Amino acid sequence: MAIFQPSIEGRRVESLANLESFVRSAEHGSFSEAGRRMSLTPVAVSRNVAMLERNLGVRLFHRSTRRLVLTEAGEAFRLGIADRLEGIQAAIAEAATGGREPAGTLKVSLPPTLGLTYVLPLLPGLLKRYPRIRPEWHFESRPVDLVAEGYDAAIGGGFELSPGIVARTLAPAHIVAVASPAYMAGRVPPTDPAGLQSLAGIVMRAPRTGRIRRWTMRDAAGNEMPATLPETIVVNDPMAMREAALLGLGAAMLASADALPALESGGLVRLVPRWYADAGAISLYYASRTLLPGKTRAFVDWVTEAFGSQKLAERFAGSFG
Structure with a gap:
């Protein structure tokens, strides 16, 4: 399989799989944990990162039997691409849906108090922007199994991160x-x-x-x-x-x-x-970073933007006294 594809200028563009393998490994300090989050084997993740290092001509990680540690070059590279990677993945998902408007049943699990107080008030704006989305929201005090129970997303804490499940931290x-x-x-x-x-x-x-x-x-x-x-x-x-x-x-x-x-x-x-x-973190859980259905991507972006604009992470921080 080709690692690079020529661009118009004759340069080469790195494989998205290699870049994501690097970013997830850097986030979790482990090829095994990165593989679990990406539904890949640790060997596949390690191979992707090694190919990226070879293509860039720099070592990105110091490897030990216990943990991965970013090199100076690796940290600089991570800072340069981490935010851009999600944008690229979102663009891929959008292209895969042919630019169609997000639609369909949006099944979400929410803790009752947090959900009613902070997330439900976001629904009118979400539906005004995406009128073809049909919410099915469950207010429940338990960690659900997103895949087995057919949820598109969930908000809460303490969920088991089975392969392919992403946890995006919203607030402490x-x-x-x-x-x-x-x-x-x-x-x-x-x-x-x-x-x-x-x-x-x-x-x-x-x-x-x-x-x-x-x-x-x-x-x-x-x-x-x-x-x-x-x-x-x-x-x-x-x-x-x-x-x-x-x-x-x-x-x-x-x-x-x-x-x-x-x-x-x-x-x-x-x-x-x-x-x-x-008690850990309040997180937004969904099944994959790549090729998300439009309805799920719309919900993830809407909630994340709202938590940021309302400064809820800062307001929820008990350490502020």
């Missing part, structure tokens, strides 16, 4: 301690996470494991401390925790995204504001 998933002003009236606010145990606790029992969720909080300096709330009230849904806290029934550990509207309105106040727990 930070957990903060909150209570209502009415509940805290007359009480001395705790000065660190250990002090939360003196308050009535609104806690959640995880539906899948049956266990009470426990968190370890950290501060900007990297100090860590367990945050132990008494099991005064036990629920099985994050929205129920938030509503119970708004009713003045005690303190709760909530995702900052779920708590933000009430914090901004004054319905809740943040406790130990220098501390937060890190």
Whole structure:
């Protein structure tokens, strides 16, 4: 198979597969993980990267038995092509659909509170721009199997990244301690996470494991401390925790995204504001970077642009206090 194709000027254009193999390997520090994300074998990814290095005449990675590390030339090359690669892939997908308007049923899984608060309000604009899309949106508190259950996309965290599934980070998933002003009236606010145990606790029992969720909080300096709330009230849904806290029934550990509207309105106040727990990331999941259906590409771009324009990653960051 030809590695280069002549351009009009007589120069050569590098294979897209080689470029994507390089970028994914750089992102994950592993040929194996890059292959899993691209539905290729580690050997195929390694071969693609080696061909790219040979064609460019530079070494892009320092290789060891444990991890790949970019060389100086590799880092410069990654910075030069990473943003352009997605644009090229989007153009390929658009060409494959013949430029047709995005259409069809768009099946998406969304966590209830985040989905209702931040994503559902984006739907009128999306449908005005793409009127042939037919939303089928499921608001559910579970990681779905995109391929087996026929979802075009999902938003959330903790999904298993089976081969071919892409996770695009939208914002941090930070957990903060909150209570209502009415509940805290007359009480001395705790000065660190250990002090939360003196308050009535609104806690959640995880539906899948049956266990009470426990968190370890950290501060900007990297100090860590367990945050132990008494099991005064036990629920099985994050929205129920938030509503119970708004009713003045005690303190709760909530995702900052779920708590933000009430914090901004004054319905809740943040406790130990220098501390937060890190639950990973809120990500947008879909089946492949290349040759996405137009409806999925439209949704991915619409949501990503909205999270950026509304600065939700910054607003969700519990580390900002």
